[in-house]
Amino acid sequence: MKGRKWFSVIAAAIFSIFWAAQSMAAVEVQWWHAMRGSRGEVVDTIVKAFNDSQSDYKVNAVYKGEYDEVVNAGVAAVRAGKQPHILQSFEVGTQTMMLSGAVYPVYQLMKDKGYDIDWKAYLQPVLSYYMDKDGNLMSMPFNSSTPVMYYNVDLFKKAGIDAPLSKTDPVTWDQMGEMTKKLVDSGVPGGMVTAWQSWTQVENYCAMHDLPFASQANGYEGLDTELLINNPKQVNHIARLKSWMDDNRFFYGGQKYQGPKSEFIAQNAGIYIDSISGIAKLKDAVKDFKWDVAPLPVEAWMEKPQNSIIGGASLWVFKGHSDKEYEGVAAFMNHLAQPEMQILWHKETGYFPITIGAYEQLREEGYYKENPYQEVGIKQLTRREPTKNSRGLRLGYFVQIRNIINEELELVWNGSKPPKEALDAAVARSNKKLREFESIYK
Amino acid sequence: MLRKRSYFDSKRLPYLLILPQILVTVTFFYWPAVQGLAQSFMLSDPFGLHSRFVLFDNYVRLFKDPLYLRSIVITLTFSASTAALAITTGLLLATLANRVFQFKNIIRTFLIWPYAVAPAISGILWLFLLHPSFGVVAIAIKKYLGVDWNPVLRGSDAMVMVIMASSWKQISYNFVFFMAGMQAIPKSLIEAAAMDGAGPFRRFWTITLPLLSPTLFFVTVMNIIFSFFETFGIIHTVTQGGPGGATNILVYKVYQDGFIGLNLGSSSAQSILLMALIITITLLQFKYVEKKVQYTG
Numbered sequence: 124m125k126g127r128k129w130f131s132v133i134a135a136a137i138f139s140i141f142w143a144a145q146s147m148a149a150v151e152v153q154w155w156h157a158m159r160g161s162r163g164e165v166v167d168t169i170v171k172a173f174n175d176s177q178s179d180y181k182v183n184a185v186y187k188g189e190y191d192e193v194v195n196a197g198v199a200a201v202r203a204g205k206q207p208h209i210l211q212s213f214e215v216g217t218q219t220m221m222l223s224g225a226v227y228p229v230y231q232l233m234k235d236k237g238y239d240i241d242w243k244a245y246l247q248p249v250l251s252y253y254m255d256k257d258g259n260l261m262s263m264p265f266n267s268s269t270p271v272m273y274y275n276v277d278l279f280k281k282a283g284i285d286a287p288l289s290k291t292d293p294v295t296w297d298q299m300g301e302m303t304k305k306l307v308d309s310g311v312p313g314g315m316v317t318a319w320q321s322w323t324q325v326e327n328y329c330a331m332h333d334l335p336f337a338s339q340a341n342g343y344e345g346l347d348t349e350l351l352i353n354n355p356k357q358v359n360h361i362a363r364l365k366s367w368m369d370d371n372r373f374f375y376g377g378q379k380y381q382g383p384k385s386e387f388i389a390q391n392a393g394i395y396i397d398s399i400s401g402i403a404k405l406k407d408a409v410k411d412f413k414w415d416v417a418p419l420p421v422e423a424w425m426e427k428p429q430n431s432i433i434g435g436a437s438l439w440v441f442k443g444h445s446d447k448e449y450e451g452v453a454a455f456m457n458h459l460a461q462p463e464m465q466i467l468w469h470k471e472t473g474y475f476p477i478t479i480g481a482y483e484q485l486r487e488e489g490y491y492k493e494n495p496y497q498e499v500g501i502k503q504l505t506r507r508e509p510t511k512n513s514r515g516l517r518l519g520y521f522v523q524i525r526n527i528i529n530e531e532l533e534l535v536w537n538g539s540k541p542p543k544e545a546l547d548a549a550v551a552r553s554n555k556k557l558r559e560f561e562s563i564y565k
Numbered sequence: 566m567l568r569k570r571s572y573f574d575s576k577r578l579p580y581l582l583i584l585p586q587i588l589v590t591v592t593f594f595y596w597p598a599v600q601g602l603a604q605s606f607m608l609s610d611p612f613g614l615h616s617r618f619v620l621f622d623n624y625v626r627l628f629k630d631p632l633y634l635r636s637i638v639i640t641l642t643f644s645a646s647t648a649a650l651a652i653t654t655g656l657l658l659a660t661l662a663n664r665v666f667q668f669k670n671i672i673r674t675f676l677i678w679p680y681a682v683a684p685a686i687s688g689i690l691w692l693f694l695l696h697p698s699f700g701v702v703a704i705a706i707k708k709y710l711g712v713d714w715n716p717v718l719r720g721s722d723a724m725v726m727v728i729m730a731s732s733w734k735q736i737s738y739n740f741v742f743f744m745a746g747m748q749a750i751p752k753s754l755i756e757a758a759a760m761d762g763a764g765p766f767r768r769f770w771t772i773t774l775p776l777l778s779p780t781l782f783f784v785t786v787m788n789i790i791f792s793f794f795e796t797f798g799i800i801h802t803v804t805q806g807g808p809g810g811a812t813n814i815l816v817y818k819v820y821q822d823g824f825i826g827l828n829l830g831s832s833s834a835q836s837i838l839l840m841a842l843i844i845t846i847t848l849l850q851f852k853y854v855e856k857k858v859q860y861t862g
Contacts, residue, residue, distance in 0.1 A: 191824060191825045194611075194827070195824060198611045198612055198827070201612045201613075202612065202613050216827075219610065219611060219827060222610065222615075223610055223611070223612040223614060224612070224614040224615065225612045225614060375717060375718050376698055376717065377698070377717045378805070378807060381698075382696070382697075382698045382699075382717055383698075385698045385699045386698050389698070389699075391698075520826055520827075520828060522825050522826045522827070523821075523822065523826040523828060526821065526826070529807070530807065530808075530809050530810045531809075533718070533807060533808040533809035534809040536718055536808075537718045537719055537720070537808060537809065539809065552632075555626075556828075559608070559626070559828070559831075562608060562617070563608050563609060563610050563615055563616075563617065564610070564615055565617075
């Protein structure tokens with residue numbers, strides 16, 4: 124009896140030593156991210172798949188809060204010399220991260236660690252947002268989405284509008300005017316609402332109509348960039364939306380998505396513009412009417428509309444770690460780009476796959492036949508090769524600039540300022556921020 | 566001779582005893598304040614790898630920015646309204662509750678409850694009531710009263726909403742202090758006045774209020790400080806400073822520019838100015854208002 128007890132103690136000791144040695148042998152890679160809830164679970168699945176597939180590296184994914192909280196955690200960590208290997212940062216922080224001097228560019232990392240990656244096999248409009256001016260990828264795109272248009276099929280039919288709309292060819296803004304008019308005439312309280320107005324009605328409007336959002340190729344080619352959103356076409360678009368407010372063809376539901384979304388769900392608006400990642404939310408919330416997805420409207424004069432631009436976040440690698448650890452980081456980045464992982468990510472979260480291979484495979488599987496909503500965004504994003512105006516935006520203090528645009532648009536909506544004056548003010552105020560940002564790096 | 570008082574010879578002991586307190590104060594108050602002051606003279610990227618000393622540039626830029634000046638006006642309006650509303654309502658409720666004889670304790674407990682609610686939660690609660698798209702009360706007043714209520718679009722409506730949410734929370738706090746203050750007023754004074762023929766209002770104005778003035782002064786100072794700083798959670802959940810910057814109070818602007826916008830120089834300069842402003846206001850209160858306060862005993 125006593126002998127058996129000793130035996131089990133010794134066995135346990137040996138086992139734990141081996142186990143400890145085992146876990147010490149694996150190089151740890153820290154990844155701080157902002158994905159919680161169901162998205163967080165998918166992140167954990169992807170990480171587990173990586174950790175189980177090999178024993179040399181162990182990725183440790185930690186949820187650090189919302190996007191801004193993750194970035195701030197990263198900032199504090201870099202200042203304290205305790206930075207993680209990988210940090211997820213939102214797209215508007217791209218310029219700040221790029222210029223920080225604290226990051227190890229992803230293209231460089233992959234090259235150094237012997238991964239010969241054909242970047243052409245990736246969805247270009249996604250990559251281009253995170254490339255420097257020479258086309259080198261600075262950070263690995265992770266979760267990317269783009270705005271689309273949701274519409275209430277039942278209300279459309281009641282108003283006598285032909286539905287469903289095409290999933291590839293966008294309607295024109297003139298048609299939008301007619302459709303929203305019919306909706307309002309048929310008794311719907313409002314025509315359209317939009318979430319994230321700066322992103323959907325200014326940034327994407329410029330990109331799709333091949334208009335520069337800012338000089339120096341939207342900031343890609345120099346810090347001495349200036350905003351150009353007070354151009355006549357953009358002003359005309361805002362003025363048109365403002366004029367639609369008079370007869371409720373358009374009404375304002377707030378800067379973010381909650382207000383506009385609830386107006387759409389309550390059937391107070393027949394059309395709702397928001398990110399493609401809203402599909403999951405609408406599927407859960409809408410029970411009493413049929414809805415569908417269409418590409419964002421474009422102007423009648425734009426015969427070949429450009430790609431829309433993305434929103435979301437990418438993964439940045441910080442400097443200051445050992446070679447061995449970077450091998451782990453590179454292996455993990457490579458793992459993320461595998462078709463199985465991309466397909467899992469896309470199916471579970473609705474964010475885009477980043478490789479063409481994954482997209483093709485999904486198509487062959489017939490995924491988009493069953494889920495036609497999902498493809499609208501990808502088609503809109505990939506309908507043209509990105510131009511200098513549609514590959515992305517690269518501005519310092521972009522968060523504050525978006526804030527300025529939001530504020531000035533609100534002043535248009537509540538009648539405090541005419542559209543031209545508001546956009547002029549947005550440009551002037553943003554340019555001050557841009558000059559301030561530029562002077563940091565002189 | 567019996568000496569009861571014990572004393573210590575050591576000259577170092579007192580310093581040793583207050584050392585922990587000094588350490589805490591220096592680490593958590595002075596050190597960050599000095600860091601903030603230093604940062605406010607610099608222009609730097611968030612990671613601190615590029616920074617330049619720019620002297621007063623950050624401050625000059627703020628004073629040239631019409632929006633910053635507007636934010637000061639918004640803050641003062643917001644604070645004054647919130648404090649005024651919270652104090653008058655708190656005082657009214659305390660006076661009424663003081664006159665109740667039945668269920669006194671239950672009524673008091675219910676009136677104190679909102680203070681236990683965190684500002685952010687209070688904001689969310691009011692948002693659920695007053696948001697034009699999904700607020701129950703908002704939909705009702707739009708439908709039945711015909712009021713075109715829209716805090717998402719109109720700055721004045723948004724201001725009303727955040728003032729209500731902020732003062733609602735603070736009313737309970739004021740209520741507790743006024744209640745305690747009233748308990749300390751000798752009943753005999755009030756009874757004597759009543760016998761001399763003073764009505765309830767007269768008694769309130771000539772006896773209760775003057776004797777309550779120390780409490781009133783304390784509560785005013787605390788309310789102003791509350792509405793300057795702690796209302797952050799309410800603004801953050803209800804309006805995020807919008808629409809069109811109409812509710813962008815100073816403390817929220819500090820957060821927006823610093824934490825979200827990563828413009829640390831400007832944000833630090835704003836913190837320093839905010840600190841200076843609140844110190845000035847509090848000093849003014851002590852200098853001019855406190856003279857009118859009658860301390861007893």
